[in-house]
Amino acid sequence: MKIGTIEFKHTPLFLAPMEDVTYKSFRWMCKKFGADVLYTEFVSSEALARNIEKTRRKMHLFDFDRPVAIQIYGHNIDSMVRAAQVAEEFNPDFIDINFGCPMKKIVRHGAGAALLKDLPKMQKMTAEIVKAVQLPVTAKTRLGWNENDQPIVEAAERLQDAGIQALAIHGRTREQLYSGQADWTLIGEVKNNPKIHIPIIGNGDINSGEKAKQLLDETGVDALMIGRGAIGRPWLFREVKHYLQTGESLPQPTVSEVVEVLREQLHMNLEWRDDERVGIRMMRRHFAKYFPGLQNFRNLKINLLRAETGDEVNRILDRIVEEYGNVQMDFTTASLK
Numbered sequence: 001m002k003i004g005t006i007e008f009k010h011t012p013l014f015l016a017p018m019e020d021v022t023y024k025s026f027r028w029m030c031k032k033f034g035a036d037v038l039y040t041e042f043v044s045s046e047a048l049a050r051n052i053e054k055t056r057r058k059m060h061l062f063d064f065d066r067p068v069a070i071q072i073y074g075h076n077i078d079s080m081v082r083a084a085q086v087a088e089e090f091n092p093d094f095i096d097i098n099f100g101c102p103m104k105k106i107v108r109h110g111a112g113a114a115l116l117k118d119l120p121k122m123q124k125m126t127a128e129i130v131k132a133v134q135l136p137v138t139a140k141t142r143l144g145w146n147e148n149d150q151p152i153v154e155a156a157e158r159l160q161d162a163g164i165q166a167l168a169i170h171g172r173t174r175e176q177l178y179s180g181q182a183d184w185t186l187i188g189e190v191k192n193n194p195k196i197h198i199p200i201i202g203n204g205d206i207n208s209g210e211k212a213k214q215l216l217d218e219t220g221v222d223a224l225m226i227g228r229g230a231i232g233r234p235w236l237f238r239e240v241k242h243y244l245q246t247g248e249s250l251p252q253p254t255v256s257e258v259v260e261v262l263r264e265q266l267h268m269n270l271e272w273r274d275d276e277r278v279g280i281r282m283m284r285r286h287f288a289k290y291f292p293g294l295q296n297f298r299n300l301k302i303n304l305l306r307a308e309t310g311d312e313v314n315r316i317l318d319r320i321v322e323e324y325g326n327v328q329m330d331f332t333t334a335s336l337k
Contacts (some may be wrong), residue, residue: 045074211241232289
């Protein structure tokens, strides 16, 4: 598949854009373990219009990121066009439009998945963005608003007509948020629609190499996108690639191996952020996901989530290694919620 001048010889693995998750240190870990394409956290067009520095910081890219996309969201077409032009100044490899975020704070303003209720506006917004920038433009969306309103096939055709060069589809509706199982049936229908010629990227519930292979075989999508399954488990990209190439599953890591990965992510985050406490707090969502299913782990987990300094975190990690170091983890049964 190709996006602009970027060509992939094998089925590429994309890291899904996630707010407060896909910042520098997590992108680095996912890249290290085999993610082929990275995304920034999604960026508000209205915040860019107000020149909010925190929002602009999300678009800072690094040499290891490439190929990488900046994802933007918003409800106003003029603001979205300007946001795309600002994003282009940060020199990503392509610009992605968020038509899939289901969160209330996004959809109540008519952005994200809310655009699935107004396909003509979605198409017009996309076409205006495509005309306004030189970089390739892609989009990410969902099946629809709810089980009775799933216009993804029409949406894909409209977005293709508007000029996007690839489309990522999450196999849930907005109403589902992240509950239940992702339904890849309609993703396959889009991919196999004779009117569709752009690459289709499938997203939703990929938590093992076996699951990735199954969904790839069932739908024929051009690429796979992994999101929540990689939080606290960035080596999932390596596991999926290995299975797709060999048909064999890699052994799950020991707790000691998991701790080494977490230390590396933490170290990079603290180097990147000037304020140590901010750097630690940013990591808490990751801390919560790194050690699922360990027996009698509750107090250590609480301490890890309450730690305020790097020294505190490292002391807790030392204790985790002392108590659980040789235990082999089982992330294949861990919940994506």
